[in-house]
Amino acid sequence: MPKHVLSVGQCVPDSSSLTRFLTSHFDVKIDQADVENDTIEKLKSTEYDLVLINRKLDADYSDGIELIQKIKATSDVKQSPLMLVSNYQEYQEQAVEVGAVYGIGKDQYRDPQTAARLQPYLG
Numbered sequence: 001m002p003k004h005v006l007s008v009g010q011c012v013p014d015s016s017s018l019t020r021f022l023t024s025h026f027d028v029k030i031d032q033a034d035v036e037n038d039t040i041e042k043l044k045s046t047e048y049d050l051v052l053i054n055r056k057l058d059a060d061y062s063d064g065i066e067l068i069q070k071i072k073a074t075s076d077v078k079q080s081p082l083m084l085v086s087n088y089q090e091y092q093e094q095a096v097e098v099g100a101v102y103g104i105g106k107d108q109y110r111d112p113q114t115a116a117r118l119q120p121y122l123g
Contacts, residue, residue, distance in 0.1 A: 009057030043077035055086035
């Protein structure tokens with residue numbers, strides 16, 4: 001049975017790269033969300049094995065770390081592991097401080113450590 005992933009705020013090229021990476025390493029079904037409201041609604045109705053949130057949401061350039069905080073503060077969402085998608089370690093650390101698990105960078109898809117980091121959630 002495939003694992004269920006919510007990908008939030010990726011631009012079209014990044015979404016394609018992320019989807020290609022995930023589907024080449026794991027049996028996954030991927031839903032997309034573009035903005036905060038859509039993300040929260042999907043998290044209220046569906047339990048995901050992993051939520052991957054872009055550091056800056058492409059549709060409105062809102063902050064992914066702030067979205068993680070809002071998700072964590074929303075009591076009626078189904079709890080899912082949240083992960084930031086960012087190449088920058090300082091933003092990964094900020095995301096962990098607000099309740100995410102350490103995420104992945106867009107330039108790390110060829111690094112075997114990236115698949116290993118996702119294995120506990122998607123393997």
